[in-house]
Amino acid sequence: MNLVQQLINGIVLGHGYALIAVGWTVLLGVARLVNFGHGQIYMLAAFVTWWAVAGLGLPYPVAILAAMLAGVLIGLLMQAAMLRLTFAQDLVSIMIVTLGFGHMMRGIAGLVFGGHPQVLETPLSYIDFEIAGAWVTAQDLAVVLVGIAAFALLHFGLERGTLGRTARMVAEDPKLAQLAGIDVKRVYFAVFAFEGAAVALAAAMVAPRTPILTSIGFEEVIVTFVVVVLGGIGSVAGSYAAGLGLGIFTALFGGFVSPAYATTAAFGVLIVVLVLRPSGLAMRAGGR
Amino acid sequence: MSTPILEARELRVTYGGHVALDIPHLALAPGELVGVVGANGAGKSTLVNALLGWSRGAPAVSGSVRLAGEEIGALPPHARVARGLALVPEGGAVFMRLSVAENLAAATPPAGAAGRAHDEAQIEALFPRLRERRHHMASALSGGERQMLAIARALRLGPSALLLDEPSIGLAPRLVTDVLRAVRGLVDQHLSVLLVEQNVRAAIAVVDRLILLERGRILAQGPVAAMRDDPRILEAYLGEAAA
Amino acid sequence: MAGRLAPFLAVPLAILVFLLPGWLGGVHGAFTVIAIMAIAAYGLDIVVSDLGEVSLAHTVFFAAGAYATGLLATRLGANGWLTLAGALAAGTLIALVLGLITLALREFVFSLVTYAATVVAAAVAHNWDVLGGSDGVSGIPTLDLPLGPLRLGATNDVQLWPFAFGLLLLTLYAVRQFRRSRLGAMAMMVHLNPRLATMSGIDVRRVRLGVFVLSAPFSAVAGWLYAYQRAYVGPDLFETYFLVLMLTAVVLVGRRRLLAPLIGTALIIGQERFLSFGGDINAIILGGALVLALAVLPGGLDGLFRRAFARTAQPAPHSDRRPVAQS
Numbered sequence: 001m002n003l004v005q006q007l008i009n010g011i012v013l014g015h016g017y018a019l020i021a022v023g024w025t026v027l028l029g030v031a032r033l034v035n036f037g038h039g040q041i042y043m044l045a046a047f048v049t050w051w052a053v054a055g056l057g058l059p060y061p062v063a064i065l066a067a068m069l070a071g072v073l074i075g076l077l078m079q080a081a082m083l084r085l086t087f088a089q090d091l092v093s094i095m096i097v098t099l100g101f102g103h104m105m106r107g108i109a110g111l112v113f114g115g116h117p118q119v120l121e122t123p124l125s126y127i128d129f130e131i132a133g134a135w136v137t138a139q140d141l142a143v144v145l146v147g148i149a150a151f152a153l154l155h156f157g158l159e160r161g162t163l164g165r166t167a168r169m170v171a172e173d174p175k176l177a178q179l180a181g182i183d184v185k186r187v188y189f190a191v192f193a194f195e196g197a198a199v200a201l202a203a204a205m206v207a208p209r210t211p212i213l214t215s216i217g218f219e220e221v222i223v224t225f226v227v228v229v230l231g232g233i234g235s236v237a238g239s240y241a242a243g244l245g246l247g248i249f250t251a252l253f254g255g256f257v258s259p260a261y262a263t264t265a266a267f268g269v270l271i272v273v274l275v276l277r278p279s280g281l282a283m284r285a286g287g288r
Numbered sequence: 289m290s291t292p293i294l295e296a297r298e299l300r301v302t303y304g305g306h307v308a309l310d311i312p313h314l315a316l317a318p319g320e321l322v323g324v325v326g327a328n329g330a331g332k333s334t335l336v337n338a339l340l341g342w343s344r345g346a347p348a349v350s351g352s353v354r355l356a357g358e359e360i361g362a363l364p365p366h367a368r369v370a371r372g373l374a375l376v377p378e379g380g381a382v383f384m385r386l387s388v389a390e391n392l393a394a395a396t397p398p399a400g401a402a403g404r405a406h407d408e409a410q411i412e413a414l415f416p417r418l419r420e421r422r423h424h425m426a427s428a429l430s431g432g433e434r435q436m437l438a439i440a441r442a443l444r445l446g447p448s449a450l451l452l453d454e455p456s457i458g459l460a461p462r463l464v465t466d467v468l469r470a471v472r473g474l475v476d477q478h479l480s481v482l483l484v485e486q487n488v489r490a491a492i493a494v495v496d497r498l499i500l501l502e503r504g505r506i507l508a509q510g511p512v513a514a515m516r517d518d519p520r521i522l523e524a525y526l527g528e529a530a531a
Numbered sequence: 532m533a534g535r536l537a538p539f540l541a542v543p544l545a546i547l548v549f550l551l552p553g554w555l556g557g558v559h560g561a562f563t564v565i566a567i568m569a570i571a572a573y574g575l576d577i578v579v580s581d582l583g584e585v586s587l588a589h590t591v592f593f594a595a596g597a598y599a600t601g602l603l604a605t606r607l608g609a610n611g612w613l614t615l616a617g618a619l620a621a622g623t624l625i626a627l628v629l630g631l632i633t634l635a636l637r638e639f640v641f642s643l644v645t646y647a648a649t650v651v652a653a654a655v656a657h658n659w660d661v662l663g664g665s666d667g668v669s670g671i672p673t674l675d676l677p678l679g680p681l682r683l684g685a686t687n688d689v690q691l692w693p694f695a696f697g698l699l700l701l702t703l704y705a706v707r708q709f710r711r712s713r714l715g716a717m718a719m720m721v722h723l724n725p726r727l728a729t730m731s732g733i734d735v736r737r738v739r740l741g742v743f744v745l746s747a748p749f750s751a752v753a754g755w756l757y758a759y760q761r762a763y764v765g766p767d768l769f770e771t772y773f774l775v776l777m778l779t780a781v782v783l784v785g786r787r788r789l790l791a792p793l794i795g796t797a798l799i800i801g802q803e804r805f806l807s808f809g810g811d812i813n814a815i816i817l818g819g820a821l822v823l824a825l826a827v828l829p830g831g832l833d834g835l836f837r838r839a840f841a842r843t844a845q846p847a848p849h850s851d852r853r854p855v856a857q858s
Contacts, residue, residue, distance in 0.1 A: 036646075081827070084826070085825070100819070100821030103775045104819055107812060108815060111812065165386065165390055172383050175344055176377070178364075180395045182366055222650050225643065260654070267654075271648070
């Protein structure tokens, strides 16, 4: 395959990756929380989108909204269960609990949607364009546009204005934020709802590129780690750049070295970064 | 006597079975400045934190807290703040990653408190240093400036009662006088303040009434004129000298 | 009181448990799997409960033991002793490398990197032909352990059960001794107060590395037996099921209780084997148990029983609590 095609694949892939990771960026940046059930929310949301389109015959945009709603509900439920751990900032327990939630979601998906792989057909996947000798679908373009839009909104929302200030206050010192009259519990719920909605949006946009199975989601979590960590915890612009970079890296590595090991290679980079620069993830996890 | 602006009954705080605070009754009259003194670990901070239902740890707090007659003992901290009770915690806690202006703007007065809230001009008149440092990050401030910012932020919330936890800690003696004088000035403008102070001498100079705490219990309380020569207060002085 | 009597109670209890699968009508398979997974969980337990870190890489040590066994037995026709040595070596070596890499990492970052290691290992297992790729290694011969003129071995679950049970007892003994050892005491100090530990002259990094490496053989030896029990190893060993199973077993009953991981494993596998509602609902139950144990019942089932018990009876003095230096 030629370089231009791989680069364009990489850009599309990269926007998908950034979109998948955007929820985690906010989760970690604002609330110092993690969600290892992230991939399973992606998986469930992909199924919900497929079911809304193929089962209910809803138009694709409505299906996206349905998936996002499901994501919000899952996020709120998870946060409700973890509220005590959240206030204690017990990140390690939160991590394990979210792993447990992920396992539950897999069971639920198997129960509701069955074990067969499904393919989500969207009207946009049938429209092709040729750009500089490379082929892209309208779905690919939509992924890029939604990715850019999501990050632009988040950037302006979080870096300026009351919302951003509240977010930074809670991120720095949730207890002190209470003294400024902020309902920290509501912020935590909002952040988890956003995480659910964001990953569901990503699933609805990206999942049409691949078969949907109950076992998907693993790779999405990995991608998210890499993007969030390489981008610098909580940095919106950093996550976007890291997502894009990772997408291009994966496309080029997959195209020219080995497709099977592309994610592994990316993760190898992550391990090296974490080991060399653990302060990149410095957070008040359990410390005072 | 008029209704107390802040009143607590049967206020108890326990940490894992250990009773850290047990206050049968405590009241703060409108426009009154009450000092809470006592040795280290007497429960002074625990008391003001409990009044707001706030803590860095996870204690069990029970009891009734009334603000201007309204029961707030079951509300979460932010809701108590919204009703007009503000706390400046120990050590001039401010948001280090926010600028001075942002720290002040972060505390938007709740609806209904707008009349009481200090506006920016009043804050700057009270603490001129903060105007000069408006655009600095809070992390670049000195200890005294942080303390002023922390108090100013609380005033922006337009509280009807203010809880001040050791505003003098770590400050140079001259600054201690400045800060406490500023507090006295606020009280003279009819704010009610409960002031926790390790520096008994400095506290006696400004407060109307003193409460002496020991091991989480009220050992003695009364008007400052009567308490000044109480041997137990003198003991607290000695504790201060030894510390 | 319990501390003194425990050794005398342990013998009849052990004999009882050993005979139990026969009495229950030949459920040796389930009991063997419980023993194997409990042994694997004990490796994780000493890292989680004693060192205070959550490793997500113990499935790798488990899988390394299983893969080493499968490969040595099928490719080289190695007997049980050789595969055992291979399994222990593989698990320990990987733990040593990973331990060195994560030496400076703590808490969440440590967990993240160990999770990363699991993901990388899973990708390698799926894609590397030497490990059998996604087909895995099948046709593993039955366990044989030639001992001089004796030929010990196991061709079915009934015969495998004594081996699994023996290994489990050995594991329990080893964990108990570890907790009484100097390393165990140092691990607790490092866990509870790393600064004080440093000031007491403890090399925190060495203790962390020591405990981490020491924990791997438990999980690896469990993998060794698992390979013989299933006669097949594959990349499914890296699925979150095993990870969630081990984590749940460790946290479900309570921390730093010798029998807790065993009881936890028995509850989980027991439910899957005897009260199964199908894979999907079992997954919901297992995941739900993990969520409940941490989010709703801090201190696990043990803590729940203690609280319930404390209401009706006088709280018993904790005879099993070792003195730990307080700051």
